[in-house]
Amino acid sequence: MLSSSHFSPLISADTSDLLHLNKALTSVYSKGDTANAPKIVVARRLGTGGGSALGALSGIKFPDVSIDFTIELAFRPAPVAQVSFRIDPSRVGVGRESFQNTDPSIKELAGIIEVACKVTESESIHHNPLNVLRVDVQGPDLEPLTFVDLPIPSRPSLDVLAKYFNDEQSVIIALVNPRSPDHFDVNASMIHKSDPLGERSIAVIYDHSHSNISVPDGFRYDWPTRYGWHVLHGGERVEVQPDGRKRYKEILLTIDGFSEASKKDVGIESLRTKIAMAIYNRHWARTLRMVREAEDDLKSKRSHLERLGKPRAHDDEKRIYLLNAASDIQRIVREGVEGRYQDPFFGNFEDDKGRRLRTTLQRLSEVFDYVVRTKGSNIIVEGTGQHDADELPVSLQNTLELYASELSEPQVIQAQELMAQMDPFSAYRSIGPLGSVGDDVLMQLLRRRVSPWGAMAQSHIERVLFAVQSFTDKVFEHVLGLQWSDPTTRAIVTAFVDPFFDEMGTMLQDKLEEMIEPYERGYARPGVFELQQALEEHRASHIEPETREGGDPETQSFLRVVNAFYEISCRNFTSNVTNLVIERCLVRKLTDIITVGHVGLLSAERLRELVAESQESQKQRRQLEEEIKALSEEIKVWVDALARHRRRKPREESSWYSASCQ
Numbered sequence: 205m206l207s208s209s210h211f212s213p214l215i216s217a218d219t220s221d222l223l224h225l226n227k228a229l230t231s232v233y234s235k236g237d238t239a240n241a242p243k244i245v246v247a248r249r250l251g252t253g254g255g256s257a258l259g260a261l262s263g264i265k266f267p268d269v270s271i272d273f274t275i276e277l278a279f280r281p282a283p284v285a286q287v288s289f290r291i292d293p294s295r296v297g298v299g300r301e302s303f304q305n306t307d308p309s310i311k312e313l314a315g316i317i318e319v320a321c322k323v324t325e326s327e328s329i330h331h332n333p334l335n336v337l338r339v340d341v342q343g344p345d346l347e348p349l350t351f352v353d354l355p356i357p358s359r360p361s362l363d364v365l366a367k368y369f370n371d372e373q374s375v376i377i378a379l380v381n382p383r384s385p386d387h388f389d390v391n392a393s394m395i396h397k398s399d400p401l402g403e404r405s406i407a408v409i410y411d412h413s414h415s416n417i418s419v420p421d422g423f424r425y426d427w428p429t430r431y432g433w434h435v436l437h438g439g440e441r442v443e444v445q446p447d448g449r450k451r452y453k454e455i456l457l458t459i460d461g462f463s464e465a466s467k468k469d470v471g472i473e474s475l476r477t478k479i480a481m482a483i484y485n486r487h488w489a490r491t492l493r494m495v496r497e498a499e500d501d502l503k504s505k506r507s508h509l510e511r512l513g514k515p516r517a518h519d520d521e522k523r524i525y526l527l528n529a530a531s532d533i534q535r536i537v538r539e540g541v542e543g544r545y546q547d548p549f550f551g552n553f554e555d556d557k558g559r560r561l562r563t564t565l566q567r568l569s570e571v572f573d574y575v576v577r578t579k580g581s582n583i584i585v586e587g588t589g590q591h592d593a594d595e596l597p598v599s600l601q602n603t604l605e606l607y608a609s610e611l612s613e614p615q616v617i618q619a620q621e622l623m624a625q626m627d628p629f630s631a632y633r634s635i636g637p638l639g640s641v642g643d644d645v646l647m648q649l650l651r652r653r654v655s656p657w658g659a660m661a662q663s664h665i666e667r668v669l670f671a672v673q674s675f676t677d678k679v680f681e682h683v684l685g686l687q688w689s690d691p692t693t694r695a696i697v698t699a700f701v702d703p704f705f706d707e708m709g710t711m712l713q714d715k716l717e718e719m720i721e722p723y724e725r726g727y728a729r730p731g732v733f734e735l736q737q738a739l740e741e742h743r744a745s746h747i748e749p750e751t752r753e754g755g756d757p758e759t760q761s762f763l764r765v766v767n768a769f770y771e772i773s774c775r776n777f778t779s780n781v782t783n784l785v786i787e788r789c790l791v792r793k794l795t796d797i798i799t800v801g802h803v804g805l806l807s808a809e810r811l812r813e814l815v816a817e818s819q820e821s822q823k824q825r826r827q828l829e830e831e832i833k834a835l836s837e838e839i840k841v842w843v844d845a846l847a848r849h850r851r852r853k854p855r856e857e858s859s860w861y862s863a864s865c866q
Contacts, residue, residue: 511685
C-alpha cells in the first residue's frame with residue numbers, strides 16, 4: 205500500500221507541515237492562490253532514456269526504454285485509494301484511455317505504468333513530446349507530489365516548456381549528458397529564463413550507460429544554481445525488497461574533471477536531499493507571501509472599518525462623522541490636484557484606475573494640444589510642411605482614441621489656389637508691420653481655419669469634466685467607506701458633488717466662449733515680436749522658398765507668415781483653454797466641493813438626511829468586525845507556526861555553487 209512515508213526523502217516533515225498550513229491558509233483566506241502540489245520535473249533530451257533517473261528519484265520502477273512522450277505521475281490525498289491514467293494527445297480527435305486499480309503496491313504501480321506506456325505507444329502517438337501520459341494515484345495516506353518526465357526536442361514547444369518550467373512550485377532537474385554539451389546549452393537558457401536566480405533548478409550530470417563519466421574539454425561549468433551541480437549515474441537503481449524496504453545498488457564513479465565534487469554532490473540520496481531542500485524553500489517562500497497578503501488584506505479591512513466610522517445614533521456623532529469625512533476628502537482631492545500620490549487611495553502607477561488626477565489631466569491636455577495642432581485647421585497648403593507634428597507617444601494612443609470619432613481630415617489646397625482666394629485682399633499685402641502681410645489678410649485666413657476649434661475645445665472640456673467628476677466620486681466613495689448603492693453615499697454626493705459640477709458645466713461653457721471669440725471674430729492678433737520670433741524659428745526648421753520646386757519667393761514668404769501666425773494662435777488658444785478655463789475655473793476649486801465650514805452650517809435636520817446610518821452600513825460594519833477578528837486570529841496562528849519553522853529552517857549551500865560565486 206502506498207503512503208507518504210515512501211516519499212519521505214523528498215517531502216520532509218517540515219515540508220508536510222507547510223503544505224497543511226498552505227491548505228488551511230487558502231481555505232480561510234479566500235484571496236490566497238490555490239495550493240499547487242510540489243512538482244519534480246526531469247528535463248532531458250528527446251531520444252535519451254529518462255525512466256531510470258525518474259525511477260531512482262521516485263523509488264518506482266519505470267520502463268527502461270527510450271520514452272519520447274511526457275509522463276506525469278501525480279500523487280494526491282483522497283479518501284479512497286485508486287489509480288487511473290489517461291492519454292492527452294496533442295492531436296484533435298484521438299481518444300483517451302483510462303484504467304482503474306484500487307490500493308496498489310509499489311510493484312503493482314510499476315506494472316500499471318508499464319501498461320500505460322504500452323497503451324500510449326499503441327495509440328500511434330509515440331515520438332511526440334506534446335503527448336502526455338497522466339497517471340493519477342490517490343490514497344488516504346498520500347501527500348501531494350507530482351513527478352514529470354519531460355523529453356525536450358531540438359525545437360521545443362515554448363508553451364509546453366512554460367507550462368512546466370514557469371510553475372513556481374516545480375523543481376527542475378536538468379539532465380546533462382557530458383557527451384552532448386551543445387544540447388545542454390539550449391536547455392540551460394530555457395531553464396535560466398524561468399528560474400533566473402537558480403532557486404529551483406539543479407543541473408545533473410548524468411550518463412545512462414557508463415559507470416565512468418568522463419567530461420570532454422570545453423564543457424560548461426558556469427551555471428550557478430543555488431544547489432550547484434550534481435553527478436548521477438544511470439546504473440544506480442532502486443531495488444525493493446520483499447519486506448518493502450529499499451536497497452540501492454552502489455556504483456563506483458570515476459569523475460574526470462570534477463575532482464572537487466563532494467559526497468553531497470554525487471549520488472541519488474544526496475540529490476534527493478537537495479530536491480527536498482528546494483521543495484521546502486519554495487513552499488516556505490509561498491507561505492510567507494500568502495501570510496503577507498493576508499496581513500495586507502487585514503490592514504485594508506481595518507482601514508475600511510475606520511472609514512465607516514463609529515455608530516452614529518446622535519446628532520453630534522453625525523456631525524463629527526461628516527466633519528472628519530470632509531477633512532479627508534479635501535486632503536485627498538488636494539493631493540490629487542497637486543500630483544502627490546502617497547495616499548493608498550491613488551493605487552500604483554500601472555493601474556491607477558483614473559485616481560491619479562494630475563496624471564489624467566496632463567494626458568488629456570497633451571492629446572488636446574496634439575489634436576488641435578494636427579486637425580484644428582480647415583485647410584492646409586500642400587508642400588508647406590504645415591501641421592507636421594511629432595508622433596504622439598505610444599502611452600497616449602489610447603487617450604487619442606477618445607477624440608478620434610470627432611476628427612476630420614483638413615482640406616489640402618495648392619498655394620496658388622489660396623493666393624487666388626486671397627486676391628480681394630491683395631491691396632493689403634506688403635504693408636503689414638512685417639513688410640509681408642497685413643492684419644486683415646492674416647485674420648481673414650485665421651477665421652477660416654479655426655472654425656473646428658470651438659467644437660474640439662468643447663469636446664475636450666466635456667471629457668475633462670467627466671474624468672474629474674469620476675475622480676471626485678471615487679474619493680467620496682473611498683472616504684465614506686461605502687459603495688455607491690448605499691443611501692448615505694448617494695445622499696452626500698447628491699448634496700455636494702452634483703450641484704458643483706452642474707455649475708461648473710455652465711461656467712466652463714461661458715468661459716470657453718470668451719476664449720474662442722477673439723479668434724472667431726478676428727482680433728486675436730499675436731504681438732509683433734512674438735510673430736518675428738516665430739518666423740525666425742520657422743525659417744530655421746523649413747526649406748527656404750528658393751529651393752522649393754515651383755515656389756516663388758513672394759508666395760513662399762506670404763505662406764511663411766500665414767503659417768507662423770496660425771501656429772502662435774494655436775499655441776495660445778490651447779494654453780488658454782488648459783490654464784484659464786480648466787485649471788483656474790475647475791481644478792483649483794475642487795477642494796471647495798465640501799469643507800468643514802459647509803458641514804458646520806448644516807442644520808440638525810439636514811445632517812440626519814445626509815448621514816443617518818443605513819441598515820446596509822450597519823451590516824457592513826458588523827461583517828467587517830467579524831472578518832477582522834477571524835483573520836487576526838488565523839494570522840496569529842500562521843505567524844507562530846512560521847516562527848517555529850524559522851527556528852529550525854535548514855540551511856544548505858552547495859560547495860560548487862560557493863566556488864562559482866568567488
